[in-house]
Amino acid sequence: MTCPSTSPPADTEAIIQVEGFRMDFGAKTVIDGLSFDVRRGETFGFLGGNGCGKTTTIRALLGIYQATAGTLHINGKPFRPEDGRTLGYLPEERGLYKKESVLDVMVYFGELKGLSRRAARGWSMDFLERVNLADKAKTRLDKLSGGQQQKVQLGVTIMSKPELLILDEPAKGFDPVNRRLLMDIITEQKRDGATVIMVTHQMEEVEQLCDRILLLKGGKAEAYGTVAEVQDHYGTRTATIAYTGVLPEDASYIPVEVRQTGAPGEFTAHLALTDAVDSAELLRHFVSLGVRVSSFTTSRTSLEDIFLRIYGADPALEGAL
Numbered sequence: 001m002t003c004p005s006t007s008p009p010a011d012t013e014a015i016i017q018v019e020g021f022r023m024d025f026g027a028k029t030v031i032d033g034l035s036f037d038v039r040r041g042e043t044f045g046f047l048g049g050n051g052c053g054k055t056t057t058i059r060a061l062l063g064i065y066q067a068t069a070g071t072l073h074i075n076g077k078p079f080r081p082e083d084g085r086t087l088g089y090l091p092e093e094r095g096l097y098k099k100e101s102v103l104d105v106m107v108y109f110g111e112l113k114g115l116s117r118r119a120a121r122g123w124s125m126d127f128l129e130r131v132n133l134a135d136k137a138k139t140r141l142d143k144l145s146g147g148q149q150q151k152v153q154l155g156v157t158i159m160s161k162p163e164l165l166i167l168d169e170p171a172k173g174f175d176p177v178n179r180r181l182l183m184d185i186i187t188e189q190k191r192d193g194a195t196v197i198m199v200t201h202q203m204e205e206v207e208q209l210c211d212r213i214l215l216l217k218g219g220k221a222e223a224y225g226t227v228a229e230v231q232d233h234y235g236t237r238t239a240t241i242a243y244t245g246v247l248p249e250d251a252s253y254i255p256v257e258v259r260q261t262g263a264p265g266e267f268t269a270h271l272a273l274t275d276a277v278d279s280a281e282l283l284r285h286f287v288s289l290g291v292r293v294s295s296f297t298t299s300r301t302s303l304e305d306i307f308l309r310i311y312g313a314d315p316a317l318e319g320a321l
């Protein structure tokens with residue numbers, strides 16, 4: 001799966017800039033000289049193993065933690081609480097007023113973010129309808145399941161149409177149907193112009209949603225770039241071809257497996273493509289040499305496999321890191 005073509009160009013202005021960020025807790029260094037930016041309008045995946053410092057970085061960015069060293073800027077300056085109206089933050093720890101009704105809580109936060117009571121109420125009812133919670137509008141929050149509370153908190157986060165959304169594990173506690181709904185909602189936010197930074201462990205969703213990603217390891221950026229760039233650097237590209245004839249030898253691929261599939265001369269082959277090869281060019285080359293191709297598909301190593309290799313210390317990757 002490739003990176004969405006909606007990725008903002010490299011010269012797009014940065015909305016978040018982190019430079020030389022270091023974070024110590026006592027004698028323990030959690031982040032050690034981290035630098036990255038998030039471009040206006042992109043969806044940015046902030047990834048890494050448990051306890052590697054993702055939430056710590058978000059908290060330092062929002063001034064909840066004081067960085068040991070480095071600069072962390074939103075819109076060119078350190079974040080101040082009064083900038084909060086243009087920011088939607090879904091924290092890792094969920095915390096809404098649990099003894100109040102769902103609608104009252106949503107309207108309260110809507111007004112805090114500058115919406116009129118009427119607008120906040122109308123928006124909230126539409127949102128609750130959309131996420132199948134309209135019948136819970138008058139229910140106390142602590143009577144809702146974890147996933148239902150999570151949906152309410154997501155609503156509170158996006159209600160004021162913030163220009164920057166920071167979502168710390170937004171899919172936590174969601175079943176597959178609600179994860180799909182969450183992805184639709186994030187896609188809409190992006191389409192409406194929001195910049196989204198999301199901490200997540202759901203690699204498939206990262207592949208579908210994110211323009212660029214950063215994988216944190218050992219307090220540093222282990223990988224940083226578009227999804228496709230990271231896949232190409234840490235993984236391989238494979239072509240699967242069904243054909244009749246003989247494939248020419250070529251430096252642009254290594255045949256991993258070739259099987260006869262039907263009548264004599266009919267084969268399916270898996271080819272590991274070398275870095276620079278243009279797969280469409282390779283296909284044209286085969287056809288020009290008389291190979292009759294009935295299907296040709298390419299795929300990249302999944303981010304999930306790359307994550308496992310990086311964080312699971314797969315010996316196959318040790319040389320590459």
Ligand SMILES: Nc1ncnc2c1ncn2[C@@H]1O[C@H](COP(=O)(O)OP(=O)(O)OP(=O)(O)O)[C@@H](O)[C@H]1O
Nearest residue numbers: 025026030048049050051052053054055056057092
């Ligand atoms: N206030 C704190 N005091 C001391 N140590 C802390 C504090 N906050 C975080 N840490 C430590 O910093 C490290 C990074 O924690 P953090 O919550 O940022 O990880 P994370 O990448 O978000 O993990 P997860 O994916 O499990 O949510 C952990 O070892 C954690 O124990």
